[in-house]
Amino acid sequence: MYKLDAAITGWINSLSGNSLLDHVVITISNLGVPLLVLAVAAQWWAGTERTKTRHILIAAGLTFVIGLGINQIILLFDQRLRPYDAGVTRLLIERSSDPSFPSDHATATFAIAAAFLIHNLPRRGLVFLLAAILVSFSRIYIGTHYISDIMGGALTALFAALLVKALYKPETGVDRFLTNIL
Template identity: 55%
Template sequence: MDDAITQWINSAAGQSILLDMIMTSVTQYGVPLVVLIVALQWWSQHDRLHVRHTCIAAGLSFFMGLGLNQIILLFVHRVRPYDAGISHLVISPSSDWSFPSDHATATFAIAASFLLRGLQRRGIALLAAAAIVCISRVYVGTHYFTDVLGGAVTGILAAAVVRGLYWEGTRVDRLITGFL
């Protein structure tokens, strides 16, 4: 079923120059754009200290999720779908293993951080961006569908761990959120 879903999402790759350009751009610039959006939240006028706390938590979740992925990659060596003949690659090949997707982990860690801290509107917008980034990764042929699902799980898990460990209003939190 994973192969079938991956092929279905990837089936339009190479058929439309415009769609390939859009999906390639989302794959290339999606994560940096989401990070920029979070960074710009620092100067939010509404509930400033809570938003700043959430930005720090999102950054911690981002790095924790990517660290978790590196540990998983030591044990799970899944070939890329284009190497297995499942997908048509429209970007440069990757040099690491396929599972889990770092793009999915990064974007879902950020979105989950906002959702877990009650910033629902921002969190839903970031969740939509994360879903688009994930679809682009399968579309361009570099990931299986379950690679992005696995990445989403590691991102959400990282956000949940950070939620439990990094509390708002602590001395360290007040020091960080009071900066600038």
């Protein structure tokens, strides 16, 4: 399985080398997560169904944090080398000091998309899903992750979204308190 993972990762990374495209993809990689977080936060005051939207925004934030927390637990047990350290990819940005699996970028972006999709805001969810795919692709392209790191991050995000959906219910006291802030 590793050979297939490395082959696909190496092929995607081999697409790099065009300075303009490299610059665009590096920018997507660097700004993707913060821009998605801003896109979520900006919706706090938007729309006609504010209570429902705010519930989903809080669920997205919880999914984001829980997903990244799960990643930290996984890192206690798996210290996978980055693909550039294994000679699979050529790195286009600064080296990272943490292990490769799972991808925090993938977890963060897919967490947002999964929260919107699971909580039945499909159009917004699909936009966030496309953004998550783009950011995640950029992480492979620039040489920082294997494709399986991305899939692991996406699965962590999905698990976190399902957990939040099961535990954070609309119209509870906590939900009413949080959705009425500001």
